[in-house]
Amino acid sequence: MRNNTKKISLVCGLLLCLVGLSHAQGPNVPTFPAVNKQSMKDFMDLRFGMFIHWGPVTLRGTEIGWSRNHQVAQNDYDSLYKEFDPVLFDADAWVKTAKDAGMKYIVITAKHHDGFCLWPTAFTSYNIMQTPFKKDVVGALAKACKKYDIKFGIYYTVLDWYDRSYPVHNDGKGIAPDGDMNKFVQYMKSQLKELIDNYHPFLLWFDGNWEQPWTNDYAKDMYAYLKKLDPALIVNNRLGKNEHEILNEQSVGDYATPEQKIGKLNMSFPWESCITICNQWAWKPNDKMKPLKQCISTLALTAGGNGNLLLNVGPMPDGRMEARQVKQLKAMGDWLKQNGASIYGTLGGPFTPDSSFASTRKGNKIYLHLLNVSKKSLVLATIPGVHIQKAYLMTGAAVNFKENATSIELQLPDTLIPDSNDTVIVLQADKNVEDVVVVEKN
Template sequence: MMKRISTLLFIACLSCSAIAQQTSRAVMDGFMDKRFGMFIHWGPVALRGEEIGWSRDKQISKADYDQLYKEFNPVLFNADEWVKTAKDAGMKYLTITARHHDGFCLWPSAFTEYDIAATPYKKDIVGALAKACKKAGIRFCIYYSVLDWYHPEYPIHSAHDQTPDPKSDINKYIVFMKAQLKELLTNYDPYMLWFDGGWEKPWTNEMGKDMYAYLKSIKPDVIINNRLGKEIAAVENKKIDAAAMVGDYDTPEQVVGRMNMNMPWESCFTICRQWAWKPNDKMKSLKECLFILEKTAGGNGNLLFNVGPMPDGRIEARQVARLKEMGDWLQKNGSAIYGTWGGPFSPTDQYAATRNGNKIFIHVLKTDTTQLSLPVIEGRKINKAFVLGTQQAVTYSQQEGKINLTLTPATLNYVIVLEMDGDVMKAPVI
């Protein structure tokens, strides 16, 4: 049963329709410099090993799914260990599904009883992670779904039946959303809010704009993704109109986003196949993980890389180990990822490129390559070419409009530094 919201709060929430100031360029530049973050999809559904939200009313009946919270007791959850896993992986921010499409809240909310306080565990997951992130120097971020198939006032009650409920009232639901989001902003001070679910028909672009303005009135510098609105690249990797976007950056899903030097974007990927934990789910190899990270950075985007913790609160040891391998690679090659821009060469399946100052970093993605040919950068010449981390010299020539590199086959992705005779940050993407 939902807790009541006062009439005064109802009026205050509905009256917030001011035009919001977009997040500043400096704040967004700081976000994009981080390049690599941890996504965490977790909730009572881990008890069944099925997908969060989407399995409700399909693999798991609504009646069963909606009662799982009564069994949810992750006694081995340790926020510091989760954050250490992120930090050891080289991740700079962490985003937790505080509330997914199923409506369950991982924090003790004053506005619903369908939350962590009603479980046998009872402790505040969101609060523990916020505290652990602050202690470790990791930016704390919150995922919150626009839709809620559990809430009686949200018109759609199942992903698999889009018939609107005539008894529901979307305006009352928006009041509830605003109350919860104010609660999250006030209590946990997130760096970024990651919305999802705005594609369903009951939610309109105008509602998204109003919500964006409302959140900015509470915390002007909070970063907000673009899923409050309808203009998103999503799984189709659509080319979108940045001017029509509601939010600060685009969110391609399970695909590396398009090269874009003007609009910030962040691709989200799963380390396995499912977002939530699944027993024996196939995990990506280290080469696959690095390919995604490097190609994303080469396109000038961030990577939000997802893990799904187990029902007892632990992240699987094999996932922790894979992330640590990524972190070890970043210990050696991080200067080619963090604080760089994509380009000046568009990424391919053979290589990606990032840049900083007078250096171009060539990420060799196809490690059996022995020859690589790149376009020349107009007005610039190579002074030096070497492998990042080992300083091993790389043979090169620059003639007839081409840069030719002679490579040594390797077992794992590596980075070649092209030290140019001047700054390359203004060079157009080729």
């Protein structure tokens, strides 16, 4: 992930101009292939996934990539793979944890900014087969995902501070004199083809698009290359140079990626918030974990904004996920067993979410997620052309309401609020509400 406190891009850009590296020029830009609409719909219907940040850096308990040359000396960081032996790694256990959490897809950091590869790539020796562990982590997870019917996705960063062909390094020396961006881009293509051919991910999650040598022309060329390899492949917008939260005609990618924040209600383009279950992306001893209510509220507010939630966990150096995180995820899964219809396959709205509640919709049903409602009633604006026929809890218990020309008022007795994390009320309408215009709450 991006660490906004450690920006070297501006300095690198100036140095790049001074040394006049010819590889700063991008290739000829091909015509974009069309986004596969069915693939995107299927992806957005999933709503909830697991992000996994993991690698040899867990031996130090510092942040993956970003702690290199900061909290951990470069030589130490780059040698950690020699000690990395996660003997308790169990791909089935990881994927089963995601399954029990109600998650529908997984994204693993196959290669982060530190350049270390969690699969036996043929294009660099800096990979998992050079560790004492010597097992293909990416391959094991791909196989386990197939077993448990979980979609499999791969994180792959654009920048690489280890590979000497990449012109920028975070070793304090700025531009690498022997850098060759065209050579590095070919290295990327070779590895990405290897990942697609060997593991068949449904999604590629890019990162590290902000540094100077990577241009939008490179991004467009890479996007077309990937779509030619697999037209159904989904690619996030961090392949191109635009801001993470935006998807527009200048973007290169299929969906936007707000980070460590919940995206705003947006019916114009698909998006996915990536948020950590603790504070750090990679494992950190005694890292503070978000409470269950916050995790469930985050999921509800994300779906209520018409987005997906990619919730991150960082496994430990021995290969296990922390028991407390597994327990927390299981509790989310238990909640989803009762309330999953209000999350999966829904659209956001029709009411704009806030800290008190969110709403989702599917068919002729509106799902109200009560997150912090302290009053005995909830007043909503009427939806033009739509009338509410009945209101009830997910358990089936009726909820009293009154509807007039301007408002819908729901009565909320304490006995009808069984879940302090997120109680869901269903409003059954007299017609399909998926195409109605988003309305403001009273």
